[in-house]
Amino acid sequence: MRVEIITVGNEILSGDILNTNTKYISEKLMEIGIQAHYHTTVGDIKESIIEATMFGLQRSDILIYTGGLGPTQDDLTKEAVCEVLDIDLELREDIVVLIEKIFEKKHITIPKSNLKQAFIPKGGEALPNAFGTAPGVFINYNNKLVFLLPGPPKEMKPMFNDTIVPILKNKLNYVIISKTIKTIGIGESSLEEKINDIIKNNKDLFIATYAGDGLVDIKITCQKQNKLEANERINIVLEKLDKLIGKCIYSHDGESIEKVVFKLLAKHKLRIGFCESCTGGLISSRLTKISGVSAVFDRGIVTYSNDAKIEELNVSETTLMKFGAVSKETAEEMAKGLLIREKVDIAVSVTGIAGPDGGTKDKPVGLVYIALASEDYLCALKFDFSGSRESIQNRVSNAAFNLVRKFLIEKNNLK
Amino acid sequence: MRVEIITVGNEILSGDILNTNTKYISEKLMEIGIQAHYHTTVGDIKESIIEATMFGLQRSDILIYTGGLGPTQDDLTKEAVCEVLDIDLELREDIVVLIEKIFEKKHITIPKSNLKQAFIPKGGEALPNAFGTAPGVFINYNNKLVFLLPGPPKEMKPMFNDTIVPILKNKLNYVIISKTIKTIGIGESSLEEKINDIIKNNKDLFIATYAGDGLVDIKITCQKQNKLEANERINIVLEKLDKLIGKCIYSHDGESIEKVVFKLLAKHKLRIGFCESCTGGLISSRLTKISGVSAVFDRGIVTYSNDAKIEELNVSETTLMKFGAVSKETAEEMAKGLLIREKVDIAVSVTGIAGPDGGTKDKPVGLVYIALASEDYLCALKFDFSGSRESIQNRVSNAAFNLVRKFLIEKNNLK
Numbered sequence: 001m002r003v004e005i006i007t008v009g010n011e012i013l014s015g016d017i018l019n020t021n022t023k024y025i026s027e028k029l030m031e032i033g034i035q036a037h038y039h040t041t042v043g044d045i046k047e048s049i050i051e052a053t054m055f056g057l058q059r060s061d062i063l064i065y066t067g068g069l070g071p072t073q074d075d076l077t078k079e080a081v082c083e084v085l086d087i088d089l090e091l092r093e094d095i096v097v098l099i100e101k102i103f104e105k106k107h108i109t110i111p112k113s114n115l116k117q118a119f120i121p122k123g124g125e126a127l128p129n130a131f132g133t134a135p136g137v138f139i140n141y142n143n144k145l146v147f148l149l150p151g152p153p154k155e156m157k158p159m160f161n162d163t164i165v166p167i168l169k170n171k172l173n174y175v176i177i178s179k180t181i182k183t184i185g186i187g188e189s190s191l192e193e194k195i196n197d198i199i200k201n202n203k204d205l206f207i208a209t210y211a212g213d214g215l216v217d218i219k220i221t222c223q224k225q226n227k228l229e230a231n232e233r234i235n236i237v238l239e240k241l242d243k244l245i246g247k248c249i250y251s252h253d254g255e256s257i258e259k260v261v262f263k264l265l266a267k268h269k270l271r272i273g274f275c276e277s278c279t280g281g282l283i284s285s286r287l288t289k290i291s292g293v294s295a296v297f298d299r300g301i302v303t304y305s306n307d308a309k310i311e312e313l314n315v316s317e318t319t320l321m322k323f324g325a326v327s328k329e330t331a332e333e334m335a336k337g338l339l340i341r342e343k344v345d346i347a348v349s350v351t352g353i354a355g356p357d358g359g360t361k362d363k364p365v366g367l368v369y370i371a372l373a374s375e376d377y378l379c380a381l382k383f384d385f386s387g388s389r390e391s392i393q394n395r396v397s398n399a400a401f402n403l404v405r406k407f408l409i410e411k412n413n414l415k
Numbered sequence: 416m417r418v419e420i421i422t423v424g425n426e427i428l429s430g431d432i433l434n435t436n437t438k439y440i441s442e443k444l445m446e447i448g449i450q451a452h453y454h455t456t457v458g459d460i461k462e463s464i465i466e467a468t469m470f471g472l473q474r475s476d477i478l479i480y481t482g483g484l485g486p487t488q489d490d491l492t493k494e495a496v497c498e499v500l501d502i503d504l505e506l507r508e509d510i511v512v513l514i515e516k517i518f519e520k521k522h523i524t525i526p527k528s529n530l531k532q533a534f535i536p537k538g539g540e541a542l543p544n545a546f547g548t549a550p551g552v553f554i555n556y557n558n559k560l561v562f563l564l565p566g567p568p569k570e571m572k573p574m575f576n577d578t579i580v581p582i583l584k585n586k587l588n589y590v591i592i593s594k595t596i597k598t599i600g601i602g603e604s605s606l607e608e609k610i611n612d613i614i615k616n617n618k619d620l621f622i623a624t625y626a627g628d629g630l631v632d633i634k635i636t637c638q639k640q641n642k643l644e645a646n647e648r649i650n651i652v653l654e655k656l657d658k659l660i661g662k663c664i665y666s667h668d669g670e671s672i673e674k675v676v677f678k679l680l681a682k683h684k685l686r687i688g689f690c691e692s693c694t695g696g697l698i699s700s701r702l703t704k705i706s707g708v709s710a711v712f713d714r715g716i717v718t719y720s721n722d723a724k725i726e727e728l729n730v731s732e733t734t735l736m737k738f739g740a741v742s743k744e745t746a747e748e749m750a751k752g753l754l755i756r757e758k759v760d761i762a763v764s765v766t767g768i769a770g771p772d773g774g775t776k777d778k779p780v781g782l783v784y785i786a787l788a789s790e791d792y793l794c795a796l797k798f799d800f801s802g803s804r805e806s807i808q809n810r811v812s813n814a815a816f817n818l819v820r821k822f823l824i825e826k827n828n829l830k
Contacts, residue, residue: 007454010450010621010623011623011625012438012441012454013451013452013454014441015437015439015440015444015445016634017625018438019454020433022434023430023433024430026427026428026430027430027431028430029430030429030430035425035429035458036428037457037458037463038428038456038457038463039422039427039434039454039455039457040453040454040455040456041437041453041454041455042452042453043450048452048453051474052453055474059466059470206425208426210431210432219431274696278703280696280699280700280702280703280712280715281689281691281695281696281703282703284696285694285696285699285700285808288694288696288697288717288769289695291769291770291804293695293719294719297695298718298719298722298723299716299717299719299720299723299727300695300696300716301714301716301717302689302714302715302717303714304709304713304714304715305709305713308714312714343722357707389704389706
């Protein structure tokens with residue numbers, strides 16, 4: 001079953017925005033066992049959409065379009081596709097009523113331009129849009145399935161999941177199962193070297209690694225007749241990975257490292273606090289992206305300057321003078337200061353040089369110390385990161401979460 | 416001149432990663448006046464690359480490939496393209512020497528698999544790769560230009576800019592100039608309504624809006640014989656936009672709102688501090704992504720809990736009891752507390768409900784107060800945001816930066 005995703009939109013062609021719709025649809029297709037065969041993007045030009053449709057029909061069994069269903073004159077997907085398929089558009093009174101209702105809520109009479117959205121290809125199916133005025137369209141054209149979806153992600157996503165996924169699932173006679181293992185503390189090339197034998201000896205699985213900002217994901221994909229068989233094959237590989245690189249694995253089910261830390265903290269009923277220098281609040285901010293974080297987190301502090309470190313965290317001026325702001329000693333005093341000052345069980349501090357300026361020969365850009373203090377424990381680790389300012393900040397925050405994760409696991413094992 | 420960008424890679428087709436290469440190339444093409452005509456993605460399968468090449472040659476004048484130039488058996492772009500063009504690959508001793516040098520540095524003898532990368536299509540040009548072992552390829556095939564680039568962005572980007580951009584520039588007899596105006600405080604549909612006449616009366620320009628998390632960008636693109644003419648046309652529209660929506664424009668040259676605020680603070684030699692509740696450090700973190708931020712920022716505080724608000728910012732228990740944590744009064748006391756406590760000229764506080772839980776009928780998810788305090792000024796604004804937790808947090812941080820921006824502009828105008 002060859003599936004082609006066709007994006008219609010000048011804003012994608014001109015590189016103004018990333019094509020996140022195609023990524024989303026591709027990911028969701030993989031979840032039900034379909035790897036997209038082609039991605040195509042064309043502009044908001046009728047001739048281009050017609051051409052893409054003709055090419056698409058030649059090489060694919062299923063065409064999924066996004067974009068170009070809006071009310072303006074630039075929205076031409078429906079018109080172009082119908083021209084190729086030689087199908088007329090007909091005004092559907094039931095859709096007019098639906099669109100009218102949306103405008104009624106806003107106390108506006110339906111603009112003429114929006115009436116365009118109530119035209120549906122003859123014999124086609126209108127797909128309901130819970131978040132906008134543009135219905136989707138489903139056409140079965142000589143056993144080629146053609147789906148037209150609106151471009152805005154909040155409209156496209158539920159429509160894809162609620163109406164298209166069930167139709168496609170019905171057509172499959174196999175399953176694909178994917179599992180993502182997330183690791184930290186090992187480089188991509190070292191990791192690949194370590195797992196090379198596993199990749200070689202499991203040719204029926206597709207095993208790939210994806211690296212970013214100090215994290216490496218391992219994705220294992222398996223296509224089998226049924227779920228049970230696929231899961232069994234994947235589990236055998238998982239066991240091998242656990243033996244080989246278990247210490248570096250922080251998640252077996254795709255969870256972010258902050259979510260893993262959040263769950264560990266919640267499980268052990270521990271509260272955490274952060275004092276951040278070079279990350280400027282990124283660590284606190286990542287943790288508070290999680291709903292319910294108040295159970296484990298009540299405050300953090302960004303001490304960017306030396307003064308702030310002295311005044312807020314009671315770091316001694318002597319330490320700053322003798323060892324500098326970016327040092328093991330300062331990191332430790334910061335964490336201890338935070339632990340004393342706040343009602344937290346675990347205090348984490350970071351201090352470093354995120355760059356691109358501010359580095360010296362002795363203390364280059366990327367030098368970072370991360371410390372963790374609890375009632376009966378204190379440690380500080382040194383890191384040498386590289387990359388852009390933003391990448392270094394991300395790497396530092398990942399490493400800080402990993403330090404907490406390891407501490408919580410070891411602490412728990414000791415008890 | 417019809418340009419098609421062809422991405423080769425299973426990781427894109429399966430939705431594992433976003434196609435950032437295509438966005439990058441498209442953006443850079445626009446800068447020299449070329450809008451890509453087609454984006455195509457196919458998997459690491461020889462037949463697919465052959466098919467895409469055949470389609471591409473039918474409809475496009477220039478084909479730019481990324482991916483599939485690596486040393487493994489899955490890297491097949493060169494082989495597939497040469498098969499379609501009926502060109503032999505020949506081992507280039509000069510490239511072997513280059514690759515050997517890279518491995519010498521690592522004290523490794525060149526692996527056999529990497530020798531594959533020294534094969535270049537007969538009559539084609541090898542494009543130097545400063546950051547990896549895979550040279551790019553340039554083939555002029557009956558006046559169709561074919562470029563093969565490696566997939567890793569750090570290798571692809573410099574190769575594209577250094578070798579392909581000059582070749583393409585040479586072929587153009589026009590320029591395209593783009594300008595992005597960034598706005599906040601006005602919805603996308605209201606904005607479009609307001610500027611509708613401008614769009615209608617400037618049909619030779621392409622004017623588009625892009626919205627996200629409370630910000631709307633207006634991109635104006637103009638194609639003319641020369642730069643001067645294009646800039647003049649754009650400037651006429653810019654003047655009209657300034658008159659119409661000047662108050663909502665925070666940048667005329669694509670700068671982020673935090674960068675605008677940073678520059679204003681630096682210009683007026685003012686220091687800022689943040690106390691954040693529902694954004695959990697996001698505002699501080701966004702500001703500290705800017706290099707050199709220490710000139711305007713030395714600390715921030717995340718007061719997620721009521722206790723933190725009382726202890727860190729001296730918010731009164733009575734206020735919290737009477738009005739609640741999410742209230743104008745609490746926001747104001749937070750900002751005042753921060754101003755007193757810290758050596759800052761401007762203190763900004765946010766308190767709100769980011770959701771998805773924690774909302775009530777009186778105080779729904781998305782209700783947020785942002786306050787700003789300076790020596791002789793205090794104000795608090797109420798906002799009703801909607802969206803996911805992350806989107807609300809982004810909107811709040813955008814609104815907070817905008818409040819500072821407006822304050823600094825007005826303050827300056829008064830003086």
